[in-house]
Amino acid sequence: MLLAKIKEALCGLYEDIQAEVKEIPEVATEEVVADATDAATDEVKPEASDAAPSKETRTEENAAEQKETEPEEAVEPVEVPGPKETDYKAKGYHLDVELSPEKIPEAAEILNREGFFIESIAGVDWIEEKQLEAVYDFNHFDELCRVVVRTRTARDNPEIPTISHIYQGANWHERETHDFFGIKFTGHPNLEPLLLPEDADFHPLLKDFKA
Amino acid sequence: MNGSLQQDVNQETFTINLGPQHPATHGVLRVKLVMDGEYIVEAEPVLGYIHRMHEKMGENRTWAKFLPNCGRMDYLSAMSYNHGYVAAVERAAGIEVPERAEYLRVITVELNRISSHLLWFGAYVLDLGGFTPLLYAFDDREQILDLLESVTGSRLTYCYFRFGGVYNDIDDSFITGTREFIKRLRKRMPMYDALVTKNIILIKRLKDIGPISKDMARRYGATGPVARGSGINFDVRKHEPYSVYPEFDFDIPVYEEGDSMARYMVRMDEIEQSMRIIEQALDKLPEGEIKPQKAVKMVKPPAGDYYHAVEAARGSFGVRIVSDGTNTAYRMKLRSPTYSNLSLFGEATKGMLLPDALALMGSLDLVIPEIDR
Numbered sequence: 001m002l003l004a005k006i007k008e009a010l011c012g013l014y015e016d017i018q019a020e021v022k023e024i025p026e027v028a029t030e031e032v033v034a035d036a037t038d039a040a041t042d043e044v045k046p047e048a049s050d051a052a053p054s055k056e057t058r059t060e061e062n063a064a065e066q067k068e069t070e071p072e073e074a075v076e077p078v079e080v081p082g083p084k085e086t087d088y089k090a091k092g093y094h095l096d097v098e099l100s101p102e103k104i105p106e107a108a109e110i111l112n113r114e115g116f117f118i119e120s121i122a123g124v125d126w127i128e129e130k131q132l133e134a135v136y137d138f139n140h141f142d143e144l145c146r147v148v149v150r151t152r153t154a155r156d157n158p159e160i161p162t163i164s165h166i167y168q169g170a171n172w173h174e175r176e177t178h179d180f181f182g183i184k185f186t187g188h189p190n191l192e193p194l195l196l197p198e199d200a201d202f203h204p205l206l207k208d209f210k211a
Numbered sequence: 212m213n214g215s216l217q218q219d220v221n222q223e224t225f226t227i228n229l230g231p232q233h234p235a236t237h238g239v240l241r242v243k244l245v246m247d248g249e250y251i252v253e254a255e256p257v258l259g260y261i262h263r264m265h266e267k268m269g270e271n272r273t274w275a276k277f278l279p280n281c282g283r284m285d286y287l288s289a290m291s292y293n294h295g296y297v298a299a300v301e302r303a304a305g306i307e308v309p310e311r312a313e314y315l316r317v318i319t320v321e322l323n324r325i326s327s328h329l330l331w332f333g334a335y336v337l338d339l340g341g342f343t344p345l346l347y348a349f350d351d352r353e354q355i356l357d358l359l360e361s362v363t364g365s366r367l368t369y370c371y372f373r374f375g376g377v378y379n380d381i382d383d384s385f386i387t388g389t390r391e392f393i394k395r396l397r398k399r400m401p402m403y404d405a406l407v408t409k410n411i412i413l414i415k416r417l418k419d420i421g422p423i424s425k426d427m428a429r430r431y432g433a434t435g436p437v438a439r440g441s442g443i444n445f446d447v448r449k450h451e452p453y454s455v456y457p458e459f460d461f462d463i464p465v466y467e468e469g470d471s472m473a474r475y476m477v478r479m480d481e482i483e484q485s486m487r488i489i490e491q492a493l494d495k496l497p498e499g500e501i502k503p504q505k506a507v508k509m510v511k512p513p514a515g516d517y518y519h520a521v522e523a524a525r526g527s528f529g530v531r532i533v534s535d536g537t538n539t540a541y542r543m544k545l546r547s548p549t550y551s552n553l554s555l556f557g558e559a560t561k562g563m564l565l566p567d568a569l570a571l572m573g574s575l576d577l578v579i580p581e582i583d584r
Contacts, residue, residue, distance in 0.1 A: 092518035
C-alpha cells in the first residue's frame, strides 16, 4: 500500500529522464513536440504523484507509436528509468531509487511528506568507475517499507546537495560521509569533521587511502 | 545562536565543555555548551574520541574475521550486534540457520538486553544522584554475565554467533540457571519500582523533562526506547520480524509523553517483556543442530548490496554490506542507533537547564564506542 504510493510519488522525479529517453528517437515527428510541452506543464504542477501515472501511460502510448513508425529502434529494449521494486527477502529493502545528485533533496521532500525517517547514509567508493556513491536508507515507523535512494557523483569532484534542512538527522550522516569519502554536501551548515580529528584532511574509506 | 535569549543587553553567554571526561557521559563524549547562566543556548556534541574505524576494518578482513569486531561497538548489548551482522551476511550469502540456533540467539540476545537495561538503570539513577540502585542493579546483572559466560566464554564482548548458527550449545545448568534468574528478577522488579520508579525525587527530575516530540524523533531517525518513549510504536522485532521472534508473544511498551520519564518507563517495561520471550523460548526450545550440517567454510556472498536491521538494546542496528563476490566485504556500513538518537540532543536541549539536560542525556542511554564506532 505504502510501497505503491511512494513508488508512484517518486516516479515524478524521473519525468525529464523519461521524456528524454523517448524524445531522442522521435524528434522528427511533430506530435512529439506537442507532447514535450505537455510534459513541461505537468512538471510545473507541485503534486508529482498526480502527474506520474498520466506520464507513464503516455510513455506506453509513445512506445506503441514508435513501434509503428520506427520498428528497428523499438526492438532495442529501452529500460525505462524509475524506482525499482526489489526482492525484500533477498536484499533487505523494498524500493531501489537511483537518482542524479541534484534530485536528492526533491526525493527527500517526497519521503518526508509520506512520513519516512532516515536511517543512514552510506558512501561507497567505486574507484574503477571513478565514481562515489551515496546510499540513503529510509524506513517508515507505521508500515514496513524500506526505500533506498542512491546517487553517484564524480570521484574527482564529489558534490551532492544536502538534505539536512529536510531531515535534521541527515546532518551527522552527511558529515560522517564527508569525513570518510570527502563527498561535499553543498548547502550543509557545518561540514566539519565529526568522527575524525578536527584537522583531518584525509578520507579513510576511499579505496586508494594509505595510512 | 538563540537570538531571543541574547537580546537582553545585560545578558552575556559563555562556553563550557561537558567532557570529554565527565561521569554523566559514560565514556569520552564532549558537549560544547553555550550557556546563558544556568540555561543552555546551544549544545553541540563533539564525537570521535574513540573512533576506531570499524567500517574500514570490515573491508580488510574476511567476513568471518570481522565477527569479533561486532562485540566491540556496543559493549553493553554486544549480542544484538553479533546478530545484526551474521543476519546480514546470512541474507547475502543465503545461509540457512537451524531452528535451535535461532532460539539460542533469541535467548542470549534477550538476556543481554536485560543486562544492558539493568546497567543503564543503575547508571542513570547514579547520574541523578542516587548511588544505591546501581549496586542492586549490578548484583542482578552479574547473574546474567555468569550465565552468558558459561555459554559464550566471555562476559562482555561476546562473539557467540557464527554464520549459520552459534558457537556453543547450552546445557541444563544454563536452562535452570536462567529460569532461576528470571524468578529472582521478577521478585526484584517490585523493589526497583518502589525504591526508584515511585521515588518522588526521581519523578521530579524526570517528569516533563527533556520532551522529544514524535516529529523530532522522526526527523532525526531516533529509534529504540527513545522513539517508543515519544509514542512511536516501532520495534524491529515486531515491525520487520527476523529470526524466530514471530513465534513469541510479547508486547512493545510505548509511552506517549516523550519526556525522560517515558523513556525510563519503556526500558523498565522492556525488561519484563524480554523475560517473557526467554521463558517462552526455553519452553519451546527445539532439539537439533546448532550449526549447519555442512560447515560454512568460506563465505562469498554474490555481488550486490544487502541490508539487515535488528533491534538492539538502544534501537535499530542496521548493517549494509556491499559485496563484490569475494571473501571480503567491499563496503560495510554499520548503522548504530545511538548515533541518530544523540543527534537530536542539540535541538532538544535548547533553552533547558543544565541539570535537566543531563537527565535527558542519561535517558538516551549513550554508549560512546557505539556512536564513534
